[in-house]
Amino acid sequence: IFSIPAAGFLADRFGARKVLTVACLLAGIFGALRGTADSFFSLTLTSLLFGMISEAVPVTVIKMTSLWFYGRGLGTAQGIITACVAGGMMIGSMFSATLLSPWFGGWHYVMYFYGGLTFFLGLLAFLTMPEPPRRGAGIRPPAPLAALKHVLKRGNVWLIAIAMMAFAGSNKGVMGYLPLYLKNSGWTTAGAGGAMAALNAAGMLAAIPFTLLS
Secondary structure (H helix, E strand, O other), X not given: OOHHHXXXXXXXXXXXXXXXXXXXXXXXXHHHHHHHOOOHHHHHHHHHHHHHHHOHHHHHHHHHHHHHOOOHHHHHHHHHHHHHHHHHHHHHHHHHHHHHHHHHOOHHHHHHHHHHHHHHHHHHHHHHOOOOOOOOOOOOOOOHHHHHHHHHOOHHHHHHHXXXXXXXXXXXXXXXXXXXXXXXOOOOHHHHHHHHHHHHHHHHHHHHHXXXXX
């Protein structure tokens, strides 16, 4: 709730590439820290830190995409990005518990692996990705409070925000609870992971045609 508006403002003021790089690096560090958790409290704390940073990544990516593309190309680009997100979640559902955890020797090491991978991709983005063109170059962005007041006055922003809140809340609830429900109902770990993978695969396949239609 607090980090997403802050990430949007920082991307406007300092550039999306810089914010994305920092967010990926910190997400890698905080994501790996979850592997050090030895209690419910420590896992909650490290997950909170990771969540605060990781949610800045999609905001910044959307910002960069809107600067690189426009018109029909913007919808296509957003569709590809959304499909990749769903694809990553599908791969994670398929392999984290069934392959990576036994291979590495426990879920802690899976957190280290994903954290290190995220950190590496942050460095790769910094070294290879050009800064998108900044529209309105030379115009100083408004102060955070002024920008917030301007946005909050728009009714369509509230409508989209409330719809996205309902969607994101239900989506995260399903993804967090469905594997637990299935395993408690007698499904194997692989079966529960496969069901989640199928759900994410459906989202991946639908992402590009729906954004093209939009």
